[in-house]
Amino acid sequence: MKQKMRTTLRTLLALTLGLGAMGxxxxxxxxxxxxxxxxxxxxxxxxxxxTFIDEGGAGEYAAAISGVVISDLEGTGFFRNIPEDAHIxxxxxxxxxxxxxxxxxxxxxxxxxxxxxxxxxxxxxKFRAYDxxxxxxxxxxxxxxxxxxxxxxxxxxxxxDVIYSKITGEGGxxxxxxxxxxESGPKNQRLKRLAVMDYDGANVAFLTDSASIVLAPRFSPGxxxxxxxxxETGFPQITLLDVxxxxxxxxxxxxxxxxxAPRFSPDGNTVVFSLERGGNTDIYALSLSSGGLxxxxxxxxxxxxxxxxxxxSQITFESDRTGVPQIYVMPASGGEGTRISGGEGRxxxxxxxxxxxxxxxxKQNAGRFHIGVMRTDGSEERLLTASFLDEGPTWAxxxxxxxxxxxxxxxxxxxxxxxxxxxxxNLKQIPTDGPASDPAWSPLLP
Amino acid sequence: MSIVGKSLLLIAVxxxxxxxxxxxxxxxxxxxxxxxxxxxxxxxxxxxxxxxxAYFNQTVGDRILFAVxxxxxxxxxxxxxxxxxxxxxxxxxxxxxxxxxxxxxxxREYNLALGARRAAAVQxxxxxxxxxxxxxxxxxxxxxxxxxxxxxxxxYAKNRRAVTVLSAGAGA
Numbered sequence: 001m002k003q004k005m006r007t008t009l010r011t012l013l014a015l016t017l018g019l020g021a022m023g024x025x026x027x028x029x030x031x032x033x034x035x036x037x038x039x040x041x042x043x044x045x046x047x048x049x050x051t052f053i054d055e056g057g058a059g060e061y062a063a064a065i066s067g068v069v070i071s072d073l074e075g076t077g078f079f080r081n082i083p084e085d086a087h088i089x090x091x092x093x094x095x096x097x098x099x100x101x102x103x104x105x106x107x108x109x110x111x112x113x114x115x116x117x118x119x120x121x122x123x124x125x126k127f128r129a130y131d132x133x134x135x136x137x138x139x140x141x142x143x144x145x146x147x148x149x150x151x152x153x154x155x156x157x158x159x160x161d162v163i164y165s166k167i168t169g170e171g172g173x174x175x176x177x178x179x180x181x182x183e184s185g186p187k188n189q190r191l192k193r194l195a196v197m198d199y200d201g202a203n204v205a206f207l208t209d210s211a212s213i214v215l216a217p218r219f220s221p222g223x224x225x226x227x228x229x230x231x232e233t234g235f236p237q238i239t240l241l242d243v244x245x246x247x248x249x250x251x252x253x254x255x256x257x258x259x260x261a262p263r264f265s266p267d268g269n270t271v272v273f274s275l276e277r278g279g280n281t282d283i284y285a286l287s288l289s290s291g292g293l294x295x296x297x298x299x300x301x302x303x304x305x306x307x308x309x310x311x312x313s314q315i316t317f318e319s320d321r322t323g324v325p326q327i328y329v330m331p332a333s334g335g336e337g338t339r340i341s342g343g344e345g346r347x348x349x350x351x352x353x354x355x356x357x358x359x360x361x362x363k364q365n366a367g368r369f370h371i372g373v374m375r376t377d378g379s380e381e382r383l384l385t386a387s388f389l390d391e392g393p394t395w396a397x398x399x400x401x402x403x404x405x406x407x408x409x410x411x412x413x414x415x416x417x418x419x420x421x422x423x424x425x426n427l428k429q430i431p432t433d434g435p436a437s438d439p440a441w442s443p444l445l446p
Numbered sequence: 447m448s449i450v451g452k453s454l455l456l457i458a459v460x461x462x463x464x465x466x467x468x469x470x471x472x473x474x475x476x477x478x479x480x481x482x483x484x485x486x487x488x489x490x491x492x493x494x495x496x497x498x499x500a501y502f503n504q505t506v507g508d509r510i511l512f513a514v515x516x517x518x519x520x521x522x523x524x525x526x527x528x529x530x531x532x533x534x535x536x537x538x539x540x541x542x543x544x545x546x547x548x549x550x551x552x553x554r555e556y557n558l559a560l561g562a563r564r565a566a567a568v569q570x571x572x573x574x575x576x577x578x579x580x581x582x583x584x585x586x587x588x589x590x591x592x593x594x595x596x597x598x599x600x601x602y603a604k605n606r607r608a609v610t611v612l613s614a615g616a617g618a
Contacts (some may be wrong), residue, residue, distance in 0.1 A: 042552055187595040215554060229558075235585050236558065258562055258586055261555045274559065276586070279517070279566020281559040302559040318556065320515075325556055346555040364552050388597070391553050407550075409597035438554070 005266065023265065032131050032138045033077050035168045037400060039423060040253045044080035045109050047073065050091040050134075051084065052114035052125070061152050062116040065125055065293050068156035069112065072174045073164065075200065077426035082108050089419040094126065103132045110138070112163060123146050125155040130164045141166045153202060161444070171398035174199060178394075178403060179217040179226050182206065183415055183435040192240070192437075194228060199396070199441070201417075201431040206239060216392070216438045219263045223442040227251075227271060228264040238262045238273055240288075252293060261304045265332075266312045272296070274304040283317055283334075296334030307351045308332065309357075309376070316340075316350040316376075317360050326348070327361055340378030349392050352376070354443075355399035358422065362391040362404075371404045375420050384424040389413075392437075395446040403430065405437040497537055499612045506533045509609040510568065514551070514602075516565040519571060527568060530610055531575030544568045545609045546586045547593070549602035554588060561586030568608045 012150045052058075052066040052093040065415055073079040094115035103111045114127035129141035141162055145155045154175055161172025180196040183202075190291035191210035194217055197203055207226070208214055215236075217228035226241045233250060238259045241248040251271065252259060262273035271286045283303045297303040301321035308315055308334075316329045317337065327350045330337030341347040345365025352359055356374040363383065369390040389407040396402070396419075403419045406429075415428040415437040430439075491498025493505070499583035502508060507530070523579065534540065546565030548557035564582035573579050594601035 187593050190590065213587075215558075215590070235583075256583065258558070260558050274555065276559060276562040279563045279570070279584075281562060302556065302563070304559050305553070305555045320555075320556070325553075347554070348556050364551065364553075389550065411595040413595075414596065 019384045020396050026090060033133075033167055037078070037168055037170060037421070037423065042078060042425075044074075044078055046082055047079050047110040047112065048072075048082045048087060048103055048108040049112045050087060052116050052127075053091065053094050055094065055115045055117045057118035058116035058306060059124075061118055061123060061149070062114075065116055065152060065156040065159070066112075066114060068153055069114070069127075069163075071200065072157060072160035075428075076164065077421070078164075078168065082106055094128075096133070098130065100130070100132055100135045103130075108214070110130050110163070110167065112159075113410050114159065121150070123147060123152055123155060125152075125159060127159045127162075129166065138163075153198060157198070168208055170400050173396040173398045173401060173441075175399055176431075177223065177260045177445065178217075178417075178439050179207070179219055179228075179442070180432075180439040181214055181217065181437045183211070183430070183437055187411060187413055194226070195305065195436075196243075197432070204433065207243075207246060216261065216440075217441045218263050219442045221266055221268045221443060223445060225268075225439070226440075227264065227265075227273075229260040229262070234259045236260050238271070240271075252291075261306065263307055265308050266310055272306040272308065272315060274306070283315070285334075286331075294334070295338070296330070299336075305349045307446060309352045310354050310356045314352075318348045318350060327359065327374075327378070340374070340376070341381075342378055343381055351393055351395060353395050353399040354397060357399065360393040360395060360402050360422075362393065371402060371420065374404075382422075382424065384419070384420045384422065385427060390418075394439050394441045397439055401426075401440045403441060405439065407437070448535075468582065479495035487553075499540075499614070501539075502530070502612055503531055506530055508611070509583065509607045511603060512564055512608070513534075513604075514549075514606070515560065517560070517567045517600065519567055524571065527551055527571045528575060531572050531577055534572065534577050534581065539579045540581075540612045544571075544572075544582060544584045545591075545611060545612045546584065547591060547605055547607050547609070548589050549605040550589045550592060552589065553591075558586050561588045564606075566609045572610075575584040576607070 017374055018066050045319045049066050049070050052062040054062040070081045074081050089099045091113050098360050100227050111130040117124045124146040126144040129138045156322050157174035160174045163184055165172045176199045177196050178199055182193045183190055185191040192214050194214050200358040204414045211229040215229040217226050224243050229236050230239045236258045238251040239248050258276040260274050262271050269288055274281050275284045281302045281304055283306045285294045301319055303319045305318040312325045313332055314329055315332055318325050319328050325346045325348050326339050326342040327347045328337035328339050345363050347361050347363050349362045350359045359376055360373050363370040363372050368386050370383040371385045371390050372383040373391045388409040389404055391405050393402045393404045401421055405415055407413055407415045414435040417436050417439050421429045449508030490500040490550045493500035507526040512524050544565040548560045569582050571583050594604045
């Protein structure tokens with residue numbers, strides 16, 4: 001397969017050169033190494049990422065940054081890094097010549113070079129990604145990022161995002177954060193704290209202590225605020241947390257009601273959520289600017305887990321009005337909605353992809369839980385995972401990867417975070433210090 | 447609800463948080479689980495004293511169970527709740543928080559809503575038996591606080607519950 005990919009590239013080039021002689025050169029002549037993410041098996045593309053050059057004061061940052069780039073790219077399952085001891089030539093200078101024959105000889109399709117400079121608390125990272133076959137820099141894949149040394153991993157993630165984007169044609173997702181619930185203690189007395197981490201599990205910071213139960217946090221579209229459900233007042237209520245100052249406020253507290261399952265609208269100005277009164281749960285919208293509350297559903301059944309479409313015009317939600325939880329879509333102004341889930345079993349926690357093309361969900365059937373995706377009209381349902389308990393998918397900013405909670409069975413059951421591509425490939429656990437649940441992905445950071 | 451009623455309820459809630467909290471989530475009390483797991487049962491009174499919280503929990507019965515996904519009260523549940531109502535009528539100094547719980551089958555959100563439905567079913571029944579609404583509050587824990595931790599129906603059946611948690615305070 002490796003051989004085949006190379007052959008394909010070579011054939012394409014030969015073909016287009018030939019055509020070029022006869023007529024206008026097709027765009028194919030400039031086609032970079034390309035991975036098309038879709039169904040079918042993809043053999044990882046071999047790449048080489050020599051340790052980034054220290055151009056002054058970088059010290060350990062240089063190797064650490066190229067290490068994170070390798071980890072990001074290999075972590076997608078689409079790339080395979082050729083280890084440095086297999087490299088024939090070394091990159092000793094960022095602007096020096098590259099012996100492309102040496103990189104072709106080890107079958108590397110893409111060569112990524114980089115250099116790091118540190119001055120005081122400022123770090124600068126520049127990189128180039130070459131198409132080894134034609135010796136050209138991939139279009140747009142030669143950039144420079146600067147920030148504080150504290151944010152060195154973000155610089156690496158930004159490099160990875162550009163390269164991933166150029167080669168797959170999809171948006172990046174590495175420079176992002178995930179808010180989640182860090183868990184400890186036995187199953188019947190679980191302690192829960194809000195925490196945030198990089199998408200890959202690094203840089204964990206706690207946002208609350210474990211004095212009260214916290215559930216299902218959600219990032220604002222700008223990543224600056226977090227909504228979650230907290231028992232801090234003694235009763236479940238939605239709390240709005242400012243990520244910068246950690247200031248928090250309880251939203252729309254009404255005596256005798258429970259509010260939960262909040263999510264922001266795409267413009268960040270509205271919160272859609274469930275409000276329970278007298279045992280009946282319906283969906284409401286709260287304007288954060290005016291404080292105005294609008295009831296969106298009105299049924300004696302349970303209506304919960306609302307999620308906006310990315311254009312803000314529709315809301316998908318879960319309802320058990322037929323006796324079994326199913327997924328519905330209604331206008332953002334509310335209404336009865338149209339049922340879109342139709343298979344066997346119970347459906348819940350629908351989440352609209354940021355790209356608008358899919359709705360991810362939790363499905364429970366025949367004693368197993370699944371994370372799945374379906375088109376927004378319910379067609380093309382595809383189950384991506386299966387276990388004792390998988391639930392609560394959250395979309396990566398590019399709408400191509402999902403993260404979710406997996407919990408094991410029994411008295412010693414523990415939660416953990418997992419991610420999977422929407423193709424069902426590349427299922428893997430996200431490393432966390434202890435049990436963790438309810439992940440929610442931030443947008444790509446600015 | 448009058449202003450006086452509100453402040454009494456507030457005291458009741460605070461009292462609950464301060465005193466009876468170790469017994470939250472139904473960890474103590476009836477069903478043979480009393481005292482298990484190092485639960486501090488002090489403050490619940492003498493179980494032989496019919497006006498004590500311990501008596502209510504163990505003899506009257508502080509919890510009822512539900513079928514999968516259901517919030518319908520079974521005949522057995524109605525019998526226990528009628529006894530709870532009678533006790534509350536005879537002991538007007540107590541308020542109660544009714545906790546609704548679900549088993550771990552189901553999503554977090556759905557189970558929160560389901561727990562609320564169960565707690566409300568109990569609240570409505572107690573009100574129908576003549577208990578003043580301002581003595582009762584509900585809270586759902588969804589699947590957050592299972593009583594039994596195995597992943598089998600034997601445990602699930604005990605986790606699908608509503609527990610009436612008393613607190614002294616409402617004029618006691």
